[in-house]
Amino acid sequence: MKVLWTLVVLTTSLTIGAQEYDLLIKNGHLIDAKNKLDQTMDVAILDGKVAEVSTNIPDEKAKKVIDATGLYIVPGLIDMHVHVFHGTRPDEYISNSYTSLPPDGFTFRSGVTTVVDAGSAGWKNFKTFREQTIDHSKTRVLAFLNIVGSGMKGGAIEQNLGDMDPKLTAIVARQNKDVIVGTKLAHYSGPEWAPLERTVEAGELANIPAMIDFGGSTPELSMDTLLLVKLRPGDIYAHCFAHVRGRTPVVDENGMLRACVKEAQENGIVFEVGHGGGSFVFEQALPALEQGFKPNMISTDLHTGSMNAGMKDMLNVMSKFLNMGMSLQEVVARSTWTPAVHIHREELGNLSVGAEADIAILNLNEGDFGFTDTRGWKIRGDKKLECELTLREGKVVWDLNGISMSEWE
Numbered sequence: 001m002k003v004l005w006t007l008v009v010l011t012t013s014l015t016i017g018a019q020e021y022d023l024l025i026k027n028g029h030l031i032d033a034k035n036k037l038d039q040t041m042d043v044a045i046l047d048g049k050v051a052e053v054s055t056n057i058p059d060e061k062a063k064k065v066i067d068a069t070g071l072y073i074v075p076g077l078i079d080m081h082v083h084v085f086h087g088t089r090p091d092e093y094i095s096n097s098y099t100s101l102p103p104d105g106f107t108f109r110s111g112v113t114t115v116v117d118a119g120s121a122g123w124k125n126f127k128t129f130r131e132q133t134i135d136h137s138k139t140r141v142l143a144f145l146n147i148v149g150s151g152m153k154g155g156a157i158e159q160n161l162g163d164m165d166p167k168l169t170a171i172v173a174r175q176n177k178d179v180i181v182g183t184k185l186a187h188y189s190g191p192e193w194a195p196l197e198r199t200v201e202a203g204e205l206a207n208i209p210a211m212i213d214f215g216g217s218t219p220e221l222s223m224d225t226l227l228l229v230k231l232r233p234g235d236i237y238a239h240c241f242a243h244v245r246g247r248t249p250v251v252d253e254n255g256m257l258r259a260c261v262k263e264a265q266e267n268g269i270v271f272e273v274g275h276g277g278g279s280f281v282f283e284q285a286l287p288a289l290e291q292g293f294k295p296n297m298i299s300t301d302l303h304t305g306s307m308n309a310g311m312k313d314m315l316n317v318m319s320k321f322l323n324m325g326m327s328l329q330e331v332v333a334r335s336t337w338t339p340a341v342h343i344h345r346e347e348l349g350n351l352s353v354g355a356e357a358d359i360a361i362l363n364l365n366e367g368d369f370g371f372t373d374t375r376g377w378k379i380r381g382d383k384k385l386e387c388e389l390t391l392r393e394g395k396v397v398w399d400l401n402g403i404s405m406s407e408w409e
């Protein structure tokens with residue numbers, strides 16, 4: 001009887017042991033910049049969190065096993081620059097209107113699990129944005145708050161100095177500090193520094209970085225002054241490979257990277273891609289990269305004007321940088337851990353034990369591909385990333401080829 005009882009106890013404990021984890025991803029090549037991992041690893045998940053990362057976790061320990069042989073496992077991607085305050089207000093551009101997109105339809109299929117809205121809402125309509133988009137999206141939605149109280153409604157509304165209040169912007173940022181990670185200035189075309197100074201002041205008051213979509217002024221405001229005097233280390237320079245009227249580009253007319261850009265990056269100013277529908281040209285990106293200037297963060301500037309043009313999606317933008325000479329490790333770091341650090345969300349963008357299990361499993365395809373900029377130029381490349389599977393809090397939210405599913409019998 002005693003022997004039998006021991007056997008029952010032993011069998012029960014083995015059964016429990018066999019199901020220690022909910023999910024196990026086996027044999028994938030893990031790239032985790034925070035933990036300096038770039039090798040074949042297994043990742044186990046329990047209760048929506050990363051439970052173990054090691055070289056050989058037995059299949060029997062998990063209820064479900066995904067074979068990721070030949071694939072890359074990376075932290076869920078962070079797209080630092082999107083516009084997702086979708087709504088149906090006519091003539092209000094990006095703020096609660098048609099130019100913004102609902103995030104879930106554009107994120108998981110590209111391995112993105114966190115997006116950061118770049119100033120679609122201001123302090124006056126942030127509540128609507130929160131209730132309408134943030135609270136109803138499976139994608140984690142964070143935000144930069146526009147210095148314009150009415151947000152990114154376009155036209156004259158974004159030129160109204162009277163609607164740029166650093167104190168009220170900082171108050172709403174603090175009230176929503178679980179989701180607001182910065183302040184934003186965009187589209188201002190007057191000759192004054194005041195909008196920029198107020199955006200930085202709001203950031204200072206709320207202890208968050210400011211993101212600046214600079215320029216559009218006639219005459220142009222000084223890039224040197226912006227980068228070396230006005231911005232604080234940690235502030236973000238948006239659309240770094242744009243060449244548009246009213247904004248000094250990072251590469252000058254002789255193809256040389258401007259000294260102030262290099263110096264600013266060394267000083268801690270953060271440069272993000274923000275590809276968009278008009279903000280990425282090879283004429284800037286190729287010579288800048290050749291001269292050793294790499295963007296700190298890769299991002300899309302997702303909205304209806306970019307998604308069906310040269311930008312396409314996060315993985316297409318990352319692939320573009322791969323084919324311009326950056327390594328896969330650099331490209332992944334600048335789309336995961338680096339943005340997490342710059343928005344002060346170090347719990348994101350990594351697969352440490354205990355982290356939320358936001359994970360992307362990527363395929364690096366080889367072939368003959370074309371990548372276009374926002375001015376109609378194309379480069380060819382032989383590498384292109386594709387998203388096989390995305391997990392958000394340990395749940396499968398995208399599975400291109402059914403690698404998490406059982407074969408039909």
Ligand SMILES: [Zn+2]
Pocket residue numbers: 081082083118274276301
């Ligand atoms: Zn934008």
